Amino acid sequence: MPTADPIARAVQQLKRLPGIGEKTATRLVYWMLNAPSGTPSDIASALVALEDGIHPCSLCCNLTGSDPCPICADPKRDARLVCVVEHPQDVLAFERSGEYRGRYHVLHGSIAPLDGVTPDQLKIRELLARVGPGLDEVILATDPDVEGDATALYIGRLLQPLGVKVTRLAHGISVGTEIEYADAVSLARALQYRREM
Amino acid sequence: MPTADPIARAVQQLKRLPGIGEKTATRLVYWMLNAPSGTPSDIASALVALEDGIHPCSLCCNLTGSDPCPICADPKRDARLVCVVEHPQDVLAFERSGEYRGRYHVLHGSIAPLDGVTPDQLKIRELLARVGPGLDEVILATDPDVEGDATALYIGRLLQPLGVKVTRLAHGISVGTEIEYADAVSLARALQYRREM
Numbered sequence: 001m002p003t004a005d006p007i008a009r010a011v012q013q014l015k016r017l018p019g020i021g022e023k024t025a026t027r028l029v030y031w032m033l034n035a036p037s038g039t040p041s042d043i044a045s046a047l048v049a050l051e052d053g054i055h056p057c058s059l060c061c062n063l064t065g066s067d068p069c070p071i072c073a074d075p076k077r078d079a080r081l082v083c084v085v086e087h088p089q090d091v092l093a094f095e096r097s098g099e100y101r102g103r104y105h106v107l108h109g110s111i112a113p114l115d116g117v118t119p120d121q122l123k124i125r126e127l128l129a130r131v132g133p134g135l136d137e138v139i140l141a142t143d144p145d146v147e148g149d150a151t152a153l154y155i156g157r158l159l160q161p162l163g164v165k166v167t168r169l170a171h172g173i174s175v176g177t178e179i180e181y182a183d184a185v186s187l188a189r190a191l192q193y194r195r196e197m
Numbered sequence: 198m199p200t201a202d203p204i205a206r207a208v209q210q211l212k213r214l215p216g217i218g219e220k221t222a223t224r225l226v227y228w229m230l231n232a233p234s235g236t237p238s239d240i241a242s243a244l245v246a247l248e249d250g251i252h253p254c255s256l257c258c259n260l261t262g263s264d265p266c267p268i269c270a271d272p273k274r275d276a277r278l279v280c281v282v283e284h285p286q287d288v289l290a291f292e293r294s295g296e297y298r299g300r301y302h303v304l305h306g307s308i309a310p311l312d313g314v315t316p317d318q319l320k321i322r323e324l325l326a327r328v329g330p331g332l333d334e335v336i337l338a339t340d341p342d343v344e345g346d347a348t349a350l351y352i353g354r355l356l357q358p359l360g361v362k363v364t365r366l367a368h369g370i371s372v373g374t375e376i377e378y379a380d381a382v383s384l385a386r387a388l389q390y391r392r393e394m
Contacts, residue, residue: 005250005262005263006243006246006247006250006251006262007247007251007260007261007262009243009246010243010244010246010247012243013239013240013243013244014240014243016232016236016240017225017228017229017240018224018225018228019221019224024216026286026289027215027216027286028214028215029247030284030285030286031214031215032214032244032247033247033251033260033285035213037248038248039213040244040245040247040248041244041245041248042210043210043211043213043214043241043244044240044241044242044244044245045241046203046206046207046209046210046211047207047210047229047237047238047240047241047244048237048238048241049203049206049207050203050204050207050226050229050230050237051234051235051237051238053202053203054203054204054230063204063230064204065202065203065204066202087227088227088230089223089224089227092223
């Protein structure tokens with residue numbers, strides 16, 4: 001390498017990130033070298049804090065810096081409603097929509113036997129433990145793909161005998177989609193689950 | 198923010214990087230949370246090293262972790278040849294080409310009065326100090342734009358009285374360019390500087 005060690009090392013490390021190749025990593029490193037003093041350390045210390053400060057919420061299993069997480073701790077959130085998602089990022093997506101005022105449960109994956117992910121590796125036991133008199137409805141919001149559907153089916157069968165209402169997120173064509181360009185599977189689902197007007 | 202502090206803080210910090218927005222920063226943070234333990238700290242410590250370990254080479258002014266930099270310290274590099282570039286990244290580009298065996302001089306910018314960059318802010322004095330009996334040729338490899346051309350002209354005029362050979366990088370159409378799609382300015386230069394075959 002023509003560059004001295006610390007630059008090459010920083011490029012090497014940044015290249016580990018998804019979607020960041022040699023060129024982008026090099027650009028980021030030289031940007032940091034030209035940035036106001038303290039910039040690389042500020043970014044670095046925020047990354048280190050990820051390692052020490054983050055753990056799963058003991059209630060909803062979302063990744064959080066406090067326990068219970070801010071959503072589970074918020075008395076204004078409706079505790080009778082739990083939305084089950086695959087990943088912490090899905091919680092962010094729901095929060096962005098601004099439509100949901102219940103709580104969440106993060107499974108940390110979906111059942112995928114081909115990838116070696118079995119139900120006992122997901123936070124399903126923790127979800128069942130939350131079912132009780134204070135819980136009215138569980139919304140299964142796993143991804144609308146093979147693994148997500150299988151996971152929803154599996155969890156639904158475990159929950160139904162417990163007397164809690166179980167629902168699945170509506171699937172169909174996205175808002176703003178032109179029918180001409182809608183993918184076949186979404187269109188098929190939109191037909192299958194059509195509502196009366 | 199629905200996320201707990203350390204995640205939001207890491208997203209905030211990564212968003213400072215050029216070309217990285219909220220979505221990419223979030224994706225990177227959750228990737229790091231799922232990465233093998235120690236990954237964020239490894240990346241972080243490489244960034245911190247950028248701050249402490251990097252300084253300009255006392256000879257060529259390239260950013261380096263050792264002084265003189267590995268290129269200036271390499272006895273196999275031709276010390277009679279100095280290639281003047283605007284940025285440290287330009288050195289990487291020349292090294293990638295594998296064609297150049299001389300040394301470099303990094304100006305750290307180009308003369309741009311409109312942006313407030315005057316000649317005395319560039320490493321021009323340091324370049325003039327390198328001119329002597331051991332130096333045969335200075336190749337001006339500033340960018341082929343208005344600022345780069347002006348910088349080359351300015352430095353060329355300072356160097357010529359010192360009796361050193363001064364050359365400018367050839368400009369023309371890029372290798373692999375179809376003439377049909379070549380930009381007008383490159384084509385004009387290619388005509389202007391045409392060689393006899």
